[in-house]
Amino acid sequence: MRAVVAERHGGPEVLTETDHPDPRPGPGGLLVRLAAAGINYKDLYEREGRAAPRAPFVPGSEGAGTVLATGTGVTGFRPGDRVAWCAAPASYAELVAVPARAAVRVPDDVSDTDAAASMLQGLTAHYLTTSTYRAAEGETALVHSAAGGLGQHLVRLLVRRGARVIGTVSAPGKVVAAEAAGAHHVIVRGGDPGELSRRVLDHTGGRGADVVYDGIGKDTFEAGLAALRPRGMFVLVGAASGPVPPFDPQSLAPRGSLFLTRPTLVDHATDPDELTARADDVFRWLREGVLKTVIGGRYGFDRAAAAHADLQSGTTTGKLLLQPGH
Structure with missing residues (x-):
């Protein structure tokens, strides 16, 4: 498969598109063909080495796509399901191994790009305004x-x-x-x-x-x-x-x-039931127009470095997405 790899820690230039071994779904996991990956500041911090896995590594943790296979012990998902996630390492890749407990089903009337663009930021906005401080x-x-x-x-x-x-x-x-x-x-x-x-x-x-x-x-x-x-x-x-x-x-x-x-999203969406409930609200708000996904840019894997540079420049608005073959 094709993937974006950070060969070392550093600036955007360390990101390159390359061939990478296909992942396999382990116990309790899903193998997903990526439709779009969200680009977030967390990815920049990892690339720089501030909060990083050991290099070389595939960045990214958010995305949406279609389930190709399931690992042992998985219930509630099957091949062909459209899913989204915000806590699956190595999401800048054509194929992503996603823990089933970190995935949510995407409704038929929500597009893959809207789902990918709204998971981390939508769920974060949800818990910040409902759990951290409920503004009156x-x-x-x-x-x-x-x-x-x-x-x-x-x-x-x-x-x-x-x-x-x-x-x-x-x-x-x-x-x-x-x-x-x-x-x-x-x-x-x-x-x-x-x-x-x-x-x-x-x-x-x-x-x-x-x-x-x-x-x-x-x-x-x-x-x-x-x-x-x-x-x-x-x-x-x-x-x-x-x-x-x-x-x-x-x-x-x-x-x-x-x-x-x-606060962090990890502590507000660790439980699969809580994650699903928050995601259901976010998807409902998207359908009702309460929330709107504003896509600030779409980048192919070969332009991942440009995407990181654009986000880091502070000149973008909305959400940046990485899409294979774009």
Whole structure:
């Protein structure tokens, strides 16, 4: 089969398309022919060696496709089923070995590309807005990278709950995408963190946001804390700009008895029943138009390096997909 391989840790240039041995479905596993793989910041971190398997390796963990074979002990899936996943290593490949407990069935009225584009970010937006912090009507949420795939999902779900959303984007050209998702105010981030927090306070009459969703990390962490109301919740979702520097939890007290959490999808979808229930909601929201998949780019395996470079540049909007033969 053809696959994308990171021959070593480093920049996007380490990714190459090459022949790779076919995987086999082990006990409790599925062998799936890939239709599309999602490209995520997690893949970039692994490629760089921040959170990495040993090189060489096939990156990727999210995708959708059709079951070709099942391993021993598998129930609930059979060849021909369309499935999607967000926790199967080596997903940048024509054939992917997917643990059955990590797979969900894709409804007939949801396309493979929509399923691949919505698994990680859709499920993440689901647990962030239902389990991590359930925003109430009239509350204010600050959503960083509101034009990105996860950001747009968060904006839509928060607005659906009746929250007022302040979104941030990295460039003026992304304002329209954040507004289209429903953001009430959009701030173009600059180099002054103090200006960002001041603008949030201005939009909230000096009160501050009830919750901050931050997938950027180092560059926005301090500004987000300063933008919260007393007893507000800071949700650290990722580290696109780099990890947050060492932080003293004691400093949360004089800032207003703030809450700080770093949740992950793994701890909110380990149980297959919980995963299926969350995925069912996401697929239903897609059908109803509550969520919309915005595909920011489609890349063939031979352009995987370009896809990583584009995502890392901060110039993309929506979800990037890797598709064999595209």
